[in-house]
Structures are given as C-alpha cells and as structure tokens.
Amino acid sequence: CGVRVWCMFVCLCRDVSVWQANVKQNQKHLLEQLTAVLTSSPGPPTQLLLAQCLALVYRVGDSLTSSLTVDRCNDIIRSKDDSPSFLPTRLAAVACLGVLYEQLGRLLINSFKETMANLLKAMKSAESQGRCEIMLCIERILKGLSVSAVSSHRDIYKAARPCLTDRSMAVRCAATKCLLELQREAVFLWSTELENVATLCFRAFEGSNYDVRVAVSKLLGTLLASALEPGSKRNSLEEVMELLSSGFLRGGAGFLRASGDMLKGTSSVSRDVRVGITQTCVVFVSILGGAWLENHFSCLLSLLMVWVSHARVTQYPADAVSCRCCVSFILRATVGTLLGEKAQIAAAKEICQLISKQKRVVDAALHEGNMETRVSPAEVAASQHVLVCALFELGSLLQDLSSTAAPLLQDTSIGMLDTVISVLLHPSASARLAAAWCLRCVAVGMPAQVAVLLDRCAERLNALKSCPEAVAGYSAAIAALLGAVQLCPLGVSHSKGKMVMTLAEDLLRSATQNSRISIQRTRGCWLLLSALSTLGPTVMEHHLPRLLLLWKCAFPLSVKDVENELRRGDSFTWQVTLEGRAGALCAMKSLVVHCKDLLTDDVLSRLFPLLSCAVALLNQLPFLIKSYGNQIKNAATVFRLRVYEILTMLQPKRYEESFGTVLKQLLNDLTGPEITTCAELNLLPSLCYRQDLALLGPALQDVDQHYIEEQLHGGGSGGGTLEYDPFTIFEKAQEVPTPLPPGSALAAAAVQLFGVIFPHLGIQQKAQILEQFCEFVRQLKGARQQTVQIHVRSNLKSNHLKPLHSHHCLASSRRELGSEEVQRPALSLLLGALEGPNPLLRCMAAEGLARLVQVLNDPNFTVSITLMSFDKLKTARDAITRTGHALALGAVYRYLGGISSPQYLSTCVGVLFTLSQDSTSPEVQMWSLHALSMVVDLAGPLYHSHLEASFNLVLRLLLSTPHTHVEVQQSLGRCFNALITSMGPDLQGEGAGVCAVRTSCLVGCAVMQDSQDCLVQAQAISCLQQLHMFAPRFVNLASLVPSLCINLCSSYLSLRRAVVACLRQLAQREEVEVSEHAVALVKELPHVTIKEVGLEGALFSLLDRESDPCLCRDIQETLVHMMSSAAESNLAHWLKLCKDVLSASADSAAAAAVETQQEEDGDRYDDSSAFHAKSESSGPFSNLRWSTRVFSMECVCRIIAQCENGNSAHFNMALAQEQRLHESADFLVLHLADLIRMAFMAATDHSDQLRLAGLQTLLVIIRKFSNVPEPEFPGHVILEQYQANVGAALRPAFHVDAPPNVTAKACQVCSAWIASGVISDLRDLRRVHQLLASSLAKVQVGREVSSQLYNESTFTMETLAVLKAWAEAGTTGPAGAGLLKLVQTDLATLSRLWLAALQDHALLTLPSQYSSQLPSTGGSFYTAETVEQARPHYYSAWATILHATALWLNSTGFIMVDEGPANLSRPVTPTSMGQSTSLSSVKSPEDVNTDRLHLILGISVEFLCSPHSGDQMENIDSCLQALQALLEVPWPRSKVGNDQTLGVELLSVLHRLIVTRESPNIQLAVLELVRQIVCAAQEHVKEKRHSAEADDGAAEKETVPEFGEGRDTGGLVPGKSLVFGALELCLCMLVRKLPQLSPKLAGSPTGRGGQTCSLSNTDCRLVTSALVILSELPSICSPEGSVSVLPTVLYLLLGVLREAVKGSVGAESGQLVPGILQALRTVLTSPMSRAEKSRGAWTELLRCALHTLLESWHTGSPGIDEVTMLTSLTIFLLYASADVTTVEPLQTRCIQTFRASLESKDPVLSRSYQLLVSLFQGPAPVARPFILALGGCLVSQLQEVEKSRPQGPAELQAVQDAIRALEALVFAADETHCPQLVAVLLPILISLLLDENALASAPAASRSLHESALRDLMRIGPQHSAVFKALMASAPHMKARLEAAVKGNQESVNTKAQAPRVINKNTPSIQLKINFL
Secondary structure (H helix, E strand, C coil), X not given: CHHHHHHHHHHHCCCHHHHHHHHHHCHHHHHHHHHHHHCCCXXXXXXXXXXXXXXXXXXXXXXXXXXXXXXXXXXXXXXXXXXXXXHXXXXXXXXXXXXXXXXXXXXXXXXXXXXXXXXXXXXXXXXXXXXXXXXXXXXXXXXXHHHHHHHHHHHHHHHHHHHHCCCXXXXXXXXXXXXXXXXXXXXXXXXXXXXXXXXXXXXXXXXXXXHHHHHHHHXXXXXXXXXXXXXXXCCCHHHHHHHHHHHHHHCCCCHHHHHHHHHHCCCCCCHHHHHHHHHHXXXXXXXXXXXXXXXXXXXXXXXXXXXXXXXXXXXXXXXXXXXXXXXXXXXXXXXXXXXXXXXXXXXXXXXXXXXXXXXXXXXXXXXXXXXXXXXXXXXXXXXXXXXXXXXXHHXXXXXXXXXXHHHHHHCCCCCHHHHHHHHHHCCCHHHHHHHHHHHHHXXXXXXXXXXXXXXXXXXXXXXXXXXXXXXXXXXXXXXXXXXXXXXXXXXXXXXXXXXXXXXXHHHHHCCXXXXXXXXXXXXXXXXXXXXXXXXXXXXXXXXXXXXXXXHHHHXXXXXXXXXXXXXXXXXXXXXXXXXXXXXXXXXXHHHHHHCHHHCCHHHHHHHHHHHHHHHHHHHHHHHHHHHHHHHHHHHHHHHHHHHHHHHHHCCHHHHHHHHHHHHHHHHHHHHCCCCCCCCHHHHCHHHCCHXXXXXXXXXXXXXXXXXXXXXXXXXXXXXXXXXXXXXXXXXXXXXXXXXXXXXXXXXXXXXXXXXXXXXXXCHHHHHHHHHHHHHHHHHCCXXXXXXXXXXXXXXXXXXXXXXXXXXXXXXXXXXXXXXXXXXHHHHHXXXXXXXXXXXXXXXXXXXXXXXHHHHHCCHHHHHHHHHHHHHHHHHCCCHHHHHHHHHHHHHCCCXXXXXXXXXXXXXXXXXXXXXXXXXXXXXHHHHHHHHXXXXXXXXXXXXXXXXXXXXXXXXXXXXXXXXXXXXXXXXXHHHHHHHHHXXXXXXHCCCHHHHHHHHHHHHHHXXXXXXXXXXXXXXXXXXXXXXXXXXXXXXXXHHHHHHHHHHHHCCCHHHHHHHHHHHHHXXXXXXXXXHHHHHHCCCCCCCCCHHHHHHHHHHHHHHHHCCCHHHHHHHHHHHHHHHHXXXXXXXXXXXXXXXXXXXXXXXXXXXXXCCXXXXXXXXXXXXXXXXXXXXXXXXXXXXXXXXXXXXXXXXXXXXXXXXXXXXXXXXXXXXXXXXXXXXXXXXXXXXXXXXXXXXXXXXXXXXXXXXXXXXXXXXXXXXXXXXXXXXXCCCCEHHHHHHHHHHHHHHHHHCCCCCHHHHHHHHHHHHHHHHHCCCCCXXXXXXXXXXXXXXXXXXXXXXXXXXXXXXXXXXXXXXXXXXXXXXXXXXXXXXXXXXXXXXXXXXXXXXXXXXXXXXXXXXXCCCHHXXXXXXXXXXXXXXXXXHHHHHHHHHHHHHHHHHHHHHHHHHHCXXXXXXXXXXXXXXCCCCHHHCCCCHHHCCXXXXXXXXXXXXXXXXXXXXXXXXXXXXXXXXXXXXXXXHHHHHCCHXXXXXXXXXXXXXHHHHHHHHHHHHXXXXXXXXXXXXXXXXXXHHHHHHHHHHHHHHHHHHHCHHHHHHCCCCCECCCCCCCCCCCCHHXXXXXXXXXXXXXXXXXXXXXXXXXXXXXXXXXXXXXXXXXXXXXXXXXXXXXXXXXXXXXXXXXXXXXXXXXXXXXXHHHHHCCCHHHHHHHHHHHHHHHHHHHCCHHHCCCCCHHHHHHHHHHHHHHHHHHHHCCCCCCCHHHHHHHHHXXXXXXXXXXXXXXXXXXXXXXXXXXXXXXXXXXXXXXXXXXXXXXXXXXXXXXXXXXXXXXXXXXXXXXXXXXXXXXXXXXXXXXXXXXXHHHHHHHCCCXXXXXXXXXXXXXXXXXXXXXXXXXXXXXXXXHHHHHHHHHHHHHHHHXXXXXXXXXXHCHHHHHHHHHHHHHHHHHHHHHHHHHXXXXXXXXXXXXXXXXX
C-alpha cells in the first residue's frame, strides 16, 4: 500500500516547472527505486501507475536512457520463468512498455520492432491475463507511435484476430480496443479486410457478455462508418448494410455450417450475435451523425425492414419477436436520439409511406382473384413484421413530438391517420395491434385526437361488423385509445363511454349470429369493456348494472350447471366460451384495478358466485382438452391465467371454499408434467433483494440497451410482445407493453396467487404442500427440475413476502410458521436453493431466509440459521455452497433492525474476511465481499472496531485483484462505500488513525477510478461522493470535477447516473467551485463544449438526450441547485443559457419572428413589432426537444422568484441603473426585454406544454414588474412598452383549436394584465378585451354545440377561467371606473353567467349527505358525471366571481332590469335563478333578489366556516369585500336587519374569523362588516319604531310597543342575540389589543400588567372600529335591553380611554383618542338615554361612569393625558342629560377639576379655556354653575396678563382662548347682567393694548395680543355702544389708550396698502406650495 501511495504521489506532482530540475538531479535514484518496484511483483493497479511514473520521469527528465528501461522490460517478458510469483512482474513490464511508448512516442522507434516481436511472441504462450495486458500494451504503443507503427499493422491484426474470440471476455475487450486504435491508421481494416473483420466480430458476439458486446459493436460500427468515407472501396450504404445483414441473418458461422443449417431448416444465429449487430448498427449511425441520418433515412429504413421480413427470421415466432425488438431498438436509438424535431417529422413521413406501401401490397394480394387465392402466410408474416416495427416507431415519434407533430396529421398528402387506420384490417393480429398502439400514441401526444379517433373507429366498427379483421382491429384500437385517456389530463367526453358500452353490448349480442366471427366479436366485446374501466369510477358507476348483467350471462348460474355444460357443445363452442369467460374475468380484473371505489359489498356478493363457477371450471379443463384436443388448449391456458389474476386481487377470505380446487390447479401448473420453460428473469428478480441483483452483473435497467439486452434473458420465448396478450394494450404505460407468452405468464400468476392464498391455509395444509414441493424437487432432473425449483421457491418466497402487508397477517404467520412441520420443509427448500447452481435462486433463497427469520422473530431460530451457515462455510469447498451461505450471513439480519450481537459480528467478519481473500475463486470473493458490505450496513456503530481492518483488507484486495476480475472489483467498491458510510462524520477527525483511514479511502477511490470497468468507476465516484458528504475539505475538487465532466457523456448509463448524482451533491454545497473547475477543463465533450456553455450547458444537452427518468430528474435537480447558488450573481449567463436552450429548435426562428397583422388601421402599436427574431442556428445548442425547452422556461421562473428574495434593485429600473454605475452588478429588470421575448417565443410555440410554460412565465413577469416605473417617462411603468408583445403572445391561445388548459391559462394572464394597471387607456386594452370577448362568446355557445374533444370538466375549467378573468377585470386594478366601463358592455351576460357559476359552486359544496339533492343532469357548467373533476375548478374561481357579482348587484341596487337573453345553450341553472319563462315557475323580483342574496351569503358563510380556508387569504378578502358591497345597498341591509337569526349567524362566523386570522386587513374588513350589520339592525329598529309611532299617533306614544333586543325583560340570549354577538366580537378584538381591559388578564404576563402595550397604526384603527360598533349597540336594543348592555359598553369605552390617557398604548394614542371620544358622544346621545323606561337606569349608570372617569383622573399616574380627560369630561357635561351631571358631588368635582386645570400650564391651560367656551355655551343647567364658579377666576387671570404679557406662541394662544371663554361667559348671561359683564370685559381688552413706543419694541407675541385685543374691541364695542361710551367717558386713560391704538393701526394699514407695488417686483412667478424654511 505504501508503494502505491508513493507512486501516486510522484505521478500527481506534474507541475513541470517546479519538478523538472529536481527530477533531472535525482533521475538515477528515482529509476532505481522504480525498477525495484518493477521486480517486486506489483499488483495490477500498481503496475499501471508504475508505468506512468516511469514515463513521467523520462518525459520530464533525460530520455536518453529510456531505451535501457525498454530493454529491461523486454528481457523480463522474454524470461522463461513461468512461476505464478513472476507473473505480476511480467505484467508490470508489459504495462511499462505500453505507457512508455504512449508517452515518449517516436523517441523509442528504434526498439519498436524488437518490442513488438517480443510481445507478439509472448502472446502465443501467455495466459488470459497476459493476453489482455499485451493487447492493451499494443493499443498504447499504436497510440504513441501513430503512423510510425505501420510496418507491424498486419502482424498486430493477425495476433488480435484469435483474441477477439478468446474464451476470456476481458481478452476480447482488450483486443477490441487494440483494433479500434489500429483502425485509425490501418486502412485495410475497413477496406480489404472489412468482411473478414465483420465476420470475426460476429463470432466475437457469440457467447459474449455485455461489455464485450459494447466494445465489439463500437469497433465494428466505427469500421463501417469509416468504410462510407468518400474514396473508400465501399462507399454505399447498401454494401455496408449487406455486411451487417449477413451477420444478422446468418450469424458468425462459416459458409459450410451456415449452408448446412439452411438445408436442415434451422437457424444458427444466436441472439447474442443479433443483439451485438443491433448495437453495432446504432454505433455506426451515431458516428455518422444526425445530418447523415436525415439524408439517408429512407434507404436505411428500407434495409432494416429487409431484416425483419427475411424468411430466416420469420420462420419461428420467438426469432421474429426478437428481431423486431432489435430493429425497433435501432430506430429508437437513432431516430429518437440523433434527429431534431423537424427531422423526426420528416422521418415519420418516410415511415408512413413505408406503411402505406406495405399495406398496398397486402391489399393487392387479398383482392386479386377470388378469396381462395389469399395471400400466403409467409407473405403476411413478412409484411406484418415490417408493419409492426414501422408502426411502433411511428407511434414513439408522434408520442415524443407531442403537439409539435400536429402539422404532420394535417398534411393530406401523406394521410397519416388514414394509413395507420387502414392497417387495422390487416390479416395479422400483430400488425393490427401495432396499428392500434400507434393510434394510442397519437392520442397521448395530441389529446385532441382521442375523441376524433374514437368516433372514427366506432363508426368503422359498426360498418364492418361482418369482417373478422375489422372487428378485431377496431376493437383493439378503441381499447388502446381508451387506455390513452389515462395519460391525457384533459380526458375524454363521458358520452364516449356510453358509446363504447353500446358497441360492446352489440358485439356480444351478435357474436352468435355468425360463427365465423364469434371469437373476434366475443373477444372484442370484453376487450372494450376491460378498457372502459380505465376511465375510472365516475364513468363506470353509470354502466356497472349493465356490466354485471353481462357478467352474469357469461357464466353458468351455479356450480352444478358447470358440470352439465360438459355434455354440450363442441370444440369451437368451447373455444368461444372460454374466450368469452376469460374476457369477462379480465374485465373484472380491470374494474378491480381502476374502480376500487365501486366494489361495494353488494357488487362483490354478485361477483363471487360467478368466480366460483369459473374456479369450478378449472377442474374440467383437463377433460375438455382431452376431449377436444389442442384446439382449445391455448384458450384454456388464458382462462386459467385470468382466474389466477382476478383471485390474486381479491380478499382470499371471500373464496375460502374454493381453496382446494385452486391449490390443486396451482400445484399442477407449477410442478405438473406440462409445465413450460419459465423465463427466470421475468419471475425471480422481483422476489430478490434489489442490492443482491448486483451480483448477477449489470442490471437490465442500468444499461442503455436494456430493451434488447433483456432479449438474451427471455428464455425460449424471445421476450414479450403485444400479441401474446392484447388485453394489455390499454394499460397505463408510455412504452409498448411486452406481456409474456401465456405459459410463462400463467406460471408467474400462479406464483403470485399461491403467495396470496398460502398464509390463509391451515398448518396441516401448509406442511403437506411444502412436503410435496420438496418431493417434486428431489424427483425431477435436468431442465425440468430447474423450472420446478424456480416455481416452488418463488412460491415460498412470495409466501414470505405477502404476510408482511399487515400486522395482523404478520402475527398469523408467526403463529402458523412456528410449527416444526411447516418450518422443516420450508427451510429445506430455501437451503436447497441456497446451495443450487442458479445464482438468481441463491439470491432469492437468501432473501427468503431473511423474510423467514423476520416472520418467526425467534432468536433461537436465527442463531441456528447462522450457526448452520458457519458450519457449512467451514466444511464446504465448492464455490456454490460458499457463495450462498456467505450471502445468507449478510442477509439474515436484514429485517431484524440490524446486527446487535458483537460476538456474531466478530465471527461473521472473520469468516467473510477469509472468504474474500480466496483468490482461487473470484466468485466466492465477489459474494463474500457483497455480504460483508451488507454486514457493515446492518452493524452500524457496532462495526467501528472492525473498520480499520476492513479498510486495509479492501484496499489490499483492490491493489491485488486483476483487471480481468471486474466483478470482484465491483463488490470491493460496494464494500468500500459501505465502510465510508459507516465511518460517517468521523472521517473529519485529525487523529493518526483517522488520517490513515482517510488516506485509504482516497487511495481506494483513485484505484477504482483507474479501472477499465464502468461499474467500478461508478462505484469510485459514489465513494468520493460519500467522502465529500462527510469530509468535504479532504476531497480534491480540482481533480474530481474534470473527471466527472469527462464521464458526463459516457456510453454507460450507470456511470452517467453516478456522475450526475455526484454533481447534484456538489452543486448543493460548492456550486461556484464546481463551475470554475468545469470551465477550466479544455477537453471537449460531444455535442457541446463545456468551455463554451459551461457545465450547466452540458447538463442541458445531456438532459435533452437522456430518456432515463431517474437520470433526467437528477440533471434537473443539479441545474436547479446550480441556479439557486449562482443565478443572481451570474444573471446574464443563466438568462442567455435559458434563451439559447429555448431558441434551439428547428422552428424557433419562425416562432420568434411571428408577424401578426394589424388588428385595426388605427392601432398605435402593432403586434408585428413584437419580435423580429434572427435565426439562432449559430447558438451552442441545436434541435433541442420541447421538454428541454419547457424546463428552461421553468428555470426562468425560478430565477425570477430567486431575485424576488434578493436585492430590491432587481425590480426597480432607476435603482438598478444607479447601482450599476457604482458596481459591476447585474439586475433582472435590465433583462426585461429578454424575459418578455422568451415568454413570447414559448407562448407561440407549436408545443402545448411549452405554450403553457410560456404563458406561466408571462404571468409571473406581469405580476412582478407591473409596478416598476419607467425612469425616462415619469407616470408610466416599464411594462407599458411591451403591450403589443403581450397581445401577440396571448392571441394563439384563444384560437378555436387551442386546448382548454391553454385558453384557461391565457385568461389568467389576460386578467392579470388588465388588473395590473399597466395600461390605463381603455383603447390600449382593447386587444386583450377582444380576446376575452371572444372567449366569452365561446362560453355562451355552451358545451352541447361545441365539439366534444375533451372531458366535460375541461369545459368547466375553460368557462370558469373566462368568467374569473372577466370578474378580475371588473373588480381589480387602479383604473377603477374605467375597468367597470370595460366590462359594462357585457355585464348583462356576465351577471347571469356569474350567478350560474355561483349556484353551481353552492351545490357542489353541499355535504355528502345532501348529494341526492344535486341536479340529476348537472349544473350550468358541469355534468353529473364530472362532479368530482369540476370541484377544483369552481374552488379556484368562485371567490373572484362572488366579489364581481356583489359589485354588480351593488351597482344595480338590486333593481331588476330587463337584461335581455343571455344566449345560453341551456338554462343558466336548474332553477334559472328565477328567470325561467314558464308561468308556473315565474318568481317575483323580490323572490329573485332574495335568492341571489341568500346564494351569496350562503357561499360566503360556508367558506368562512371551513377549517381549510386558512390557506386562502385572498378568497377570504374577496368574500368579505363582497359582503361589504352587498350591505352598502339598502335592500340587502333591510333583509339582514329583518332577519336577526341571519345577522347572528354572520356575526358568529365573523367572530371565528377574527379569532383565527391575524391579518390586519382581514380584521379591519370583518369589523367594517360588523358595523354594517349593526347599521342594518339600527335601520330596522328605527323603521319599526317609526311605523309604530305613525300608526298609534303622537298622542299615544307611551303605549307604543318597544322594539329592539331585550324587549321588556332586557335579557340578551347568547347565540340568538345580535347585540350579544357584536359585544363578544368587539370584546375579543379589544382584549387582544389591550389585555389590560380584562380583569383576569390585567395582572398576568399576557396582560402585561401596567406595562406599555404599544399599538401600531393598524391596531388603533381596529380598536377604533370596535368602539364605533360598541357605541351603536344600545340604539338597537329596547330600553330594558339598552340598560343591560350599557354597563359593558361604558366599561370598555372608559377602559380604553383610561389606557389611552395613561399612555399605555404607545405613541399612536393620538390616533385612538378621537375615536374614543366620538364613541362616547354616540353613547351619551343615544335615544335610549331619554326613553321613558330607561331614563332612570341610564342616568344612574352614566353617573357611575362619570364618577369612574373622575376617579381615574385623581388616582391616575402623574403622566396622565389631562387634555383628553378634560375633553371627555366636557363631552359628558355637554351631551349627557342634566340629571347626570348636576347631581352632587359630581358637579362640584367637575368644577374643581376645571378650576385645577385653570391653574395648569400650557397646553392644558389653553385646552381648558377652549372647553370652557363649549361649557359656557352649553345648556343653562350645566353652564350656570361653571360660570358662577369659574368666572371670577377667569377674570382675575386675564387681569394679570397686563403685568406679565405672553412671551411665546403657547402663552399667546392661552390668553386668546381665555378671552374667548370670557366672551362666551358674557354672551351666556341674560340681558340684565350682560352690560355689567361687558363692562368687565372691555377694560381687560383695553389693558392688553400697547402704546406706540412699547408696540415697536414689544415681542411678537405681545404685538399679536395687541392686535387681537384691538380687533375684539372694534367688534364688541359697536355691539354694546352704550356700555362702551359710558366706559370711555368714565375712564379717560382708557380712551386715550384706545385712540392711540386705533391711530397706530390706521397708519399701519396705509403703509401696507403702498407696499405691494415695491414688493411685487421681487415676487416670484412660481409660488412654492411648501414653505421649506
């Protein structure tokens, strides 16, 4: 190991500039060390690395002595030492020669001949490992010397010839590589020797394995491709294909043997050869490329068809099936992979012409002469195989092309559909079935064709009932088309189901009319009925009664009748009978599979008697076969198969009475004398543990060629084909079903049924059956024993698997298998298989043992099994026994939760260590290492003590295992992977032991990476991936990533899977580093260059070529991870990449350059200016498929979503431009034009899937960029310039032929575009409006007259999408009234359609118990059959439609108008919403409005009550807005007000909503709605009171009954009281925002005690809204009721007020106070406070409230808001009755409060004066005490102003407010006292005046006060002239002061009058609206 590490270290240090001098200085010493390693028997990996090191030393250092090393190596090779110990040295010398010549090239030309002669001589006596190494060495020599080695080319060729047919597969592969290198210069290989080489390659295919076939096919394909080069001897495709044809038809045998086989009439061509030639043909065409294939496809197709039509391959059915598969694979692997979509369409035309030609030949032969001269069977066989291959390939092409192939069907020149349908009349069943499958592919690719083809086939079937071929062909076609519906999301009309049911019944009814076609009609009937079940339970529930009746007619009435039947009938009758019953059973099976919901107890009770008759008939089948011969044998086999299949799917308990008969038949079918050879790979792999299958070589699903490789394992049947079981044609599958022949299928079904029944048998029966099995296996010999073993052990394994389905069955199996008599034979069977020669059986037996141990769960039994295996391994010497028991050791604890015994683990590890080192048996090594890997996984942390030894063992074996034993290396890789996983995160440690282990991991991975085997390389990558997961910093990405990129386009699927899986993990964590290392790789990959498009571009190309679903998913995830990590930082690159991918199609340029004509001459924008795209052919990609382009559009949407979470500049053009000036950043908004362009290109493509992706991208763009302003044009948004592009992108989606899902998505985009507000001018919106108008017209036509191409639910989807789009256009967007105008013209029609949709939705939301009330014919837009499919569409659209309908009703005010006919094809709803014209059902406008109101209310309440509405916040918002819009109209308000129950229900729902939804907008809307409900109740109560007063007269008001809640008692009943409900809701809101209000919460942490509870602006709005509602509640109560509710209202009002004045609500309290005061005023002015019955109680309660208010003031905190408290006190005093405020001591306390406020400072003082003004002007009883108490204080304060004049604005305001208060006091006095008070006021005003000198120098506040006082004097003086004159006369000084002030004021006025002429010169012409000073 140390040697290996040292060599690796030297080899990796390849920086020449650093090491060159050191190497030259130490070259001699290095060479000595390396030579010592050479002679020390190095292991195979070390040999290669040693050679690389030697070459490196000579290349970097001095190369003059290199010849000495070559001579030394030659001497070693010539050595006569043949001992095993010398072999590694000889192999190392061979490896050194190869690498030296490869690296040094012509420097060693002098020794070349000697070396070559030496190698070729050594080849003759070398063993397989030596021959392999010599071939690889010669390959390297040829690579290094190139043309210089031409002299030895012939010798090398001669030496390589026998190696191609060597018994060692590794030697064959090495020889192939050598010849592949040789052909680069040796022209004779693909010229004169081409035939010989081809024959040699054909022989190399015989007995080959997968690796040999791949290598040889690559060689031969390359040679053939070279032979077609211009100037070569063979330059015609026909000549080259003739060579392949000779091998395909005659094999690799010589002339004499082939001629002898031809004379004997046997085929000598093995399937290995044909599979190899098939792969050769694929390689050959792939090398020539797609362009060549496109030009030569017609010729190639004709030549391939010769293969399948040749007599040598059609002689035996199995050979014919195998050859068809080979040709189909060639076509799929070339046409399906190499050609772009346009070329594929051309290829489809060629295939169609071929089909037409073949059909004409058959038709001509059929119609020449009379019917006796029908075409010969050989000719029919020849044509049928050609047609099968052609039709299957045509179907695959059409399915892959999908809707892109639509023009192909419309091309009348080829008549594709007519051609395919014509084959349905072909005499051969296989051709008819292939045509039916082709039609199914057409339907899957283009769902619009399903209904058309169904109608066409049904019509032809009815017309040609008397033709057997027509009945069989058209019934198969209809069945296939019904099966296609499962893959078509848009479905098919339910009427087609009825049509098919009628057809089937008609066929069955007429089956007995003509015996010539009885079988075809019977089979066709049941085939149709079986396929009908695939449409699902919604269709079948309508046909089930008729189907049950048909089943009943197909079987005898009782079991006794079965016996009576035997006496009747003949061979033909029984054949028809068995066909019919088999078909009936298949129809039952199909119903069970696809319609489980319909299998009620009643249905099952009617089915099981029929099944009993079928089981009883099983006993009679041997008698029938004996009586009527083999004519009915096949029908009997199929009947048994159908019985087994249906019984497997049903509960065994229901047919327990038939167990005996069934078991007898099962035993006979599995072990009887007539059993057929079973294809083991069709039965056993599913019963094996998946990981164990790796022991058997590359799994079929892990290779690209699995379609043909499985032909080699299909037994004698040659694999499955459709004609073996036509009933599989309707299965849900993308690929052609390949059912097994009836015999093999019967064996597999018998095994499955046995596994179902066995657990339900008694112990004695189980033991007896198992003993029988053991006896059968012991008695039989040879191939039959092998078959019985497979069947029997599969039964036992299947039995162990089945009980695990439930705990009940598991417990039962433990109990019943625990008995000794059952365990013993079961164990005997498993152990026999474990020691058998068949490796698949050994794997199955190990899994069976694991299951048996799990089921028994007995520790003693488990220990006994392990001890037995240990003993066997100690004593056994044969490899088979050792491999089986080694695997058992690893599997036995598989299902017991792992290994928990350290003792067992140590013993097991020791045994497996020993076995894994047995170099004499690679098979034992492989199985034991695989078992060791399982033990490592099962032991978990318990294995840590063995890790170091295990790593050393695995690494030692890796270094010593020859390259020829790749299966051992593969097991070592799996073991290595398990060890790394077991080590886990401990690999990050720094200890010496961990470092050693980590080094072992890296060395082991490097060794495996150097392997020639792809699976070993894949294991190396997987190990490095695990290592990177646990210790990422120790994995060198600089070397790993390039190796991954190189293998990205490997020809091995398993390697590509490993590469992409590793890249996916790396991209998640280190995407940037991965991309950098990938770009640094200069090596070019096929199709793309990483250097040009990066790793992500290479992944896109790989995604386009791959067909493996798992690999495609991994590629997509890798790209997504890379994008999520780097898209935002490398935005331009990713968008360009997506754009290049989208543009890379044959039609992309045309799609991008779509030019649309002007809609009107006056258009300001023309859609043709959308895009004029240039051809993208120069891009890095070419001819990508639609699926890849769809993924690129998904990537664009992901990029937009990712940018949304990033920098805000991505969606702000101005900010993006600004930031880009300062930093090299990129932003999404700068690429908006590219985004729109990509969305446009996708939306206008031929592919429907791409159109959907494009429309979705356009929708995302509109939503994200609609509000982005355009910096260059203020007032406009950036999307406005793209309106023509949006219109052009949308138009194709509204075409009459557009699929409904595309139209629905386009409607969504239309509504988003209109609602976005991008276009405010209605004239600019008319394009989109016209599109919506056209869709509305389509909806009005209705579904009856529209073509039924799809399921009725698609009409629902499209209709609701259209109605939702119109609804959004009328309810959203900034244009408001303009948008309503846009909708106004169609509002009459829309309103009816909206109402119809809402009524449908209301019906569909009814609980299931009311389903009987649904209309039997369906609703307006759905049918009864599509209820379940329609519900999701209604659920997505109803809320918007509801809102729009409510707005419409709001605008009309519920006034009925004559809206005219809606032009509907059927009534709008079952009740027509009151618009029915029949006189018996005419409703009054009142009733119609009531229905509409209840409809909207009902839908809203149902949704708001739903527990699932939490995810639908938009719907909740729409619902609440709709209700608000309704309640804005008087009529619905009156309805809600009249119906208290309705109001209470609404409040209950709203209460729940406000509790469960935290959205402020939702809560505000709820409170607004509650206010409207309360207002409705108010209006109702007022109207009642007014009516009562008017009726009883004003004089008798005291006798008027009281209205409102509470009545005479005042009680409010919870749940029935509107007031109580509103109180609850408001209380809930208030307490949630202010927990301090609740006494229970006030001191709790939730209530936050006295802490500040900061309320936001929104919170304040919510609290205010709740208080407004509270204040209105007393008004809807009776007097007694108002008394009941008033305390709560006052408590909450005052509580909120208290918190507001205390400052507990934070800074937003200023927003809250006005609402509180308004609510308080509303309560105080309530009419209930003055009502006779409640006046007293109200007075007392209001006094208490006033007292509480005063107390909270005096006991409050120092920081209390006195202004708010004074204001609230003033409101009390002014609006409450005098009885409340004039009582003592309240009045005194109020006066004292104001007196104290007059002694406060500003702003309280100023506000006090203002409030006194209101008080003095208030009612006399309230004002008088305050005037008397506070007047003197007011006067004295004003008198003090003369001494201390105001110095600032606040003091000035206070003085002015005081003057206003005194003035109000004066005017409030009566006339007698008024002069006296005026005499007090005037001196005070005069005292505020200043003399002329003081005025000039006085502060601004004093001057303002002077001017204010002067104005007041001039205003008040004239009003009281007498008092004024008397005062002036009595006080001269006052008079003088006043006169001076008046004079000064006059002078000031004159000065100001002259000033404007001077100032006006400097007055600016533009006045600023804001004073910035």
